[in-house]
Structure formats: structure tokens, C-alpha cells
Amino acid sequence: MLVEAQTAARLYRITPTAAEAAALQALVKQGSPDEAKRARVIEMRAHGLTYDEVRRETELNVPVMLKWIRRFLVGSAAGLRDRRHGSRRRATCTKAR
Numbered sequence: 001m002l003v004e005a006q007t008a009a010r011l012y013r014i015t016p017t018a019a020e021a022a023a024l025q026a027l028v029k030q031g032s033p034d035e036a037k038r039a040r041v042i043e044m045r046a047h048g049l050t051y052d053e054v055r056r057e058t059e060l061n062v063p064v065m066l067k068w069i070r071r072f073l074v075g076s077a078a079g080l081r082d083r084r085h086g087s088r089r090r091a092t093c094t095k096a097r
Contacts, residue, residue, distance in 0.1 A: 014046040014069065021046075023077030035081060038068045045069065 016024060027039035037058055044054045051062050058065075071079035 014042060014072070016042070016046055020076050027077055027081075031081070038072075039077065041065050041068050042072050 024039040024043055028036045031039065041054055041058055041060065051065060054065060055062065
């Protein structure tokens with residue numbers, strides 16, 4: 001696990017733009033609890049905290065942190081939002097006459 005974190009630290013340098021930093025702050029303040037935690041992970045890594053320090057603070061494991069970091073790098077703060085999966089279609093019964 002440590003080797004994976006060290007490799008990821010070299011691969012995923014996080015330097016949010018001013019707009020991204022503002023969007024992350026908005027998620028921390030106004031997003032769902034899960035979205036706020038994800039945004040905090042990005043902020044902590046951007047401020048130079050190690051994966052182990054972030055793990056202790058957020059209680060997330062490294063693979064989960066890497067997932068959110070990748071989603072941030074691909075989709076900015078919008079990538080951290082909860083994804084809607086939709087509801088299942090319900091079977092409808094028609095009454096026989």
C-alpha cells in the first residue's frame with residue numbers, strides 16, 4: 001500500500017486553479033457530507049499533506065482517495081459530485097376487465 005501511495009504521489013500532483021479552489025470550498029460548505037469529504041481530500045493533498053496524513057484525518061483508504069483525485073483531475077470539482085444512478089423502472093400492473 002505504501003508503494004502505491006508513493007507512486008501515486010508522483011503521478012497525481014494537485015494544483016487547483018483559483019476557480020477550482022473556490023469550487024472546492026463551495027463543496028465543503030454546501031455539498032453533501034460525502035462531497036465535502038472528497039473536496040477536503042483534494043484540498044489537503046493540494047496543501048502538501050501526505051496520503052497517510054489525509055487517511056488519518058478522513059478515515060479513507062488510499063485507493064478511495066486515488067479514485068477521487070483522478071475524478072478531480074478529469075472533471076474538476078464537478079467530478080466530485082454525487083452521481084445520480086436513477087431509479088429502477090417499476091413494473092406496472094394493469095387491471096384486467
